[in-house]
Amino acid sequence: MRLSYNNRVSSVRGFFRSAVGLAIKPGTTVEELAPWANQIDMALVMTVEPGFGGQKFMEDMMPKVSWLRSQFPSLDIEVDGGVGPDTIHKCAEAGANMIVSGSALIASDDPRSVIALLRTAVAEAIQKRSLDR
Numbered sequence: 001m002r003l004s005y006n007n008r009v010s011s012v013r014g015f016f017r018s019a020v021g022l023a024i025k026p027g028t029t030v031e032e033l034a035p036w037a038n039q040i041d042m043a044l045v046m047t048v049e050p051g052f053g054g055q056k057f058m059e060d061m062m063p064k065v066s067w068l069r070s071q072f073p074s075l076d077i078e079v080d081g082g083v084g085p086d087t088i089h090k091c092a093e094a095g096a097n098m099i100v101s102g103s104a105l106i107a108s109d110d111p112r113s114v115i116a117l118l119r120t121a122v123a124e125a126i127q128k129r130s131l132d133r
């Protein structure tokens with residue numbers, strides 16, 4: 001569902017009786033999401049143009065993740081697009097705690113180990129942040 005400024009997060013939450021997430025495309029600034037960040041459960045930072053898998057990870061989206069993590073320490077922050085063993089550390093260190101990964105798993109002979117690697121990278125970064133506080 002596309003959330004416009006005419007909608008209210010609480011109305012969406014009530015209607016669907018669910019958690020609420022808000023996604024931003026690469027061309028959308030994080031400042032556009034910021035006014036909603038205290039009302040939502042999850043912010044999704046797209047690291048490819050939405051539409052299809054197999055695209056190249058956009059590292060220049062990481063400052064959005066870092067900024068959100070610094071401003072909203074307990075917000076769930078998800079990244080989607082080109083996330084796999086080669087890019088997960090950038091996402092995790094920037095502050096993402098939820099990820100979407102498609103091609104990296106499909107292309108692997110051992111998707112379980114890729115999932116474990118992705119989870120470990122995120123968990124270690126979360127632990128490091130909590131120790132640094």
Ligand SMILES: O=C(CO)[C@H](O)[C@H](O)COP(=O)(O)O
Binds near residue numbers: 055
């Ligand atoms: O649907 C997508 C974009 O709209 C996702 O990027 C996709 O599902 C994840 O795939 P990949 O890891 O190959 O980028």
